[in-house]
Amino acid sequence: MSQNSSPCYGVFAIAIPLYSTFDYALDANSKSQPGVRYRLPFGKGQKPGVLISSSESTSLDPQKIKPVLEVLDQSPVLDAHMLELSRWVADYYLQPPGEVLFQCLPKYLRSQRQQKPARVKRWLANELDAESRETIERRSPRQHELLSAIEYSTAGLDAAQLKAINPNWHGVVLALESKQVIRSVWHKPDVDDQLLQPAPELNEQQSRVVEEMSRQMTGFSVQLLDGVTGSGKTEVYFQLIQQQLDRQQQVIYLVPEIGLTSQLVERVKARFGNRFTISHSGLTDLMRYQAWQQFREGDVDIMLGTRSSLFSQSQRLGLIIIDEEHDSSYKQEDGIRYHARDVAIKRAQMLDIPALLGSATPSLESLNNSEREHYRLHQLNQRPTAFPPPTVQLMDTRHLKLDTGCSPRLLQKIKQHLDANGQVLLYLNRRGFAPMVMCHECGWQSHCQHCDARLTLHQTVQRLLCHHCGFAQPVPPACPECGHAGIKHYGIGTEQLEQRLQQLFTETPVIRIDRDVVSGRHQLATKLEALNRGEPCLLIGTQMIAKGHDYPAITMSVILDADQALFSASYRASEGLVQTIFQVSGRSGRGQRAGEAYVQTRFPEHPLMKSLMQQSYREIAASILSERRLLGFPPYARVIMFRADALSLQQAMNKLEEIRSILDARTSAYGLRCIGPIPALMTRRIGRYRAQLCLMSADLRKLRSVLRASMPEIENVTSTHSVKWMIDVDALDL
Ligand code: ADP
Ligand code: ZN
């Protein structure tokens, strides 16, 4: 006889910014599995919580423990491994455990919603007599429209397809169902019913790398694939994915947010049919949940997604790929702060499987790790196509009058390439028409009311916009300070460049790609279609065009505004600039014609600019690394940043002073330096003042000892809406 009357207590994670878990009494008669969601009484209301563990005793007063309200899941939403991973993330990144755990769930499940099967419902048409059809056609054109579409499809239509026809499809479908004109079936995505593209024959370097890596595909290891742009890294990933699929294993394939272009999706589809699913921020919560569910149930074997797809569950994960591993979009900078590359490596270690990082411009962290033999380095320094990546050339713009940011020589070069039927890519990482509006009578400038930032002129919408908080105001007809009528704009954004180049090259399509023109992924795809056709055109864009794309007709890449980064306050600016320049220049010469790459600069004598012409990325990275070593900066030190934001700077500073005084008690004993608190680089943002306190050391163990000793006290430093504080472990800035 089981003792089903003995009390039982559960420890729960709840998504609130507190460093604690919560105890509730469980119903002793029902089985309680870790990873299951419950509805819990909390404060005056209720919240969903995930059961972490249960036991027959509690350290709290049993009388005071409230019982759970309801169990929400039949089966766990998080498995034991994910619970462990989330514990590690909370511990390493010093984040509230409940928030971390909920972050591991798809957003759809972070509420009290029920789990849904991974299957998709489809509607099929029933046999219909002519008379009924005629009635529907006459009385209800909307029903008729959907019915015709459903009848026309052989496999039936799913919700997404119906919605594309009529956004209010649901009511219409219900009406058709009630007339029994259509019926629904559950459709499980089936595998391998398409014509797949065979893999190309690998070149010698690719084969060697695949062979070397294949030998490392069982057990934990980190493989770093350092391959110049266009060297066929994606092909290497595909081969290794195939090997893991052949072993009945699943693969998570991470790409940066903007790297998930239709081009990559098409390539994966051509090779792996419908054995993959995708997940990115452009999808609805439900769609992302369905992708997560399909992967978890094993209906598909590849999860192709952005940062948070790393937390996809699998019973048979065999490989995690992190493409463009240097990309800063892998670092989450709001909510829970973590770095997806580093968590991926930890996850691989826990599961004893390989992690594969790839990039043409590996991060200094990863290069350092491969030097120290933590990562195994593989190199591809040739393109399988006809020409090597172009060498960067500088265009000196000193003493020149520029036309919308372009030197006469640049315009001439563009013309040459277009005349030779090439496509030209121009990189300008500044959207809008002009970054600054000013009155030159009184010196008035357009500043954001909520941020320490200038408003950017956007001419198409006739607004001044803040790129940090979204604040918008109409363009004033005259200076708001002195009334002078001639306010002027300065500097050049993509909108202006597009307009001017279209005037200069009237016959050539000019395609602009930035966040203003490309809101949905679908639009990006349509825009890029023109490039696919391979006809001469000009492509202008921000970082959205810098990576991932493979357009063989591009014969020239230009970086227009590199100079800013030379004088940035961030110690990472030079690394970022060099990566961007190599990535952008690497878009060119991928096809049957050689490419050229130019950087316009007013500082051709700057050592970094000079090195661009003479050295490889690896050589430049090595010298930036030795500078960092000298300065004791990451990757030779670890940075832990405490950040606070408040309605006044003083409040934010005070909060960090409070934290500093707790740390001070230990930092001196360990010989660590605490820098700050100081106001953040951009102090006011979205109406809040921001400050930071930095703890940096070459000795991670010391750093963690100080924190371990201080955290219990720091956790008690209250965070309210008026003064919020948070921790950023391995912060990217200083
Ligand atoms: P990367 O990811 O390194 O930038 P890709 O994998 O996109 O490079 O490859 C660049 C181009 O070369 C693509 O068009 C790809 O189809 C082609 N390619 C890659 N490997 C081969 C190969 N072995 N033979 C022929 N073409 C290849
Ligand atoms: Zn004025």
Ligand code: ZN
């Ligand atoms: Zn603003």
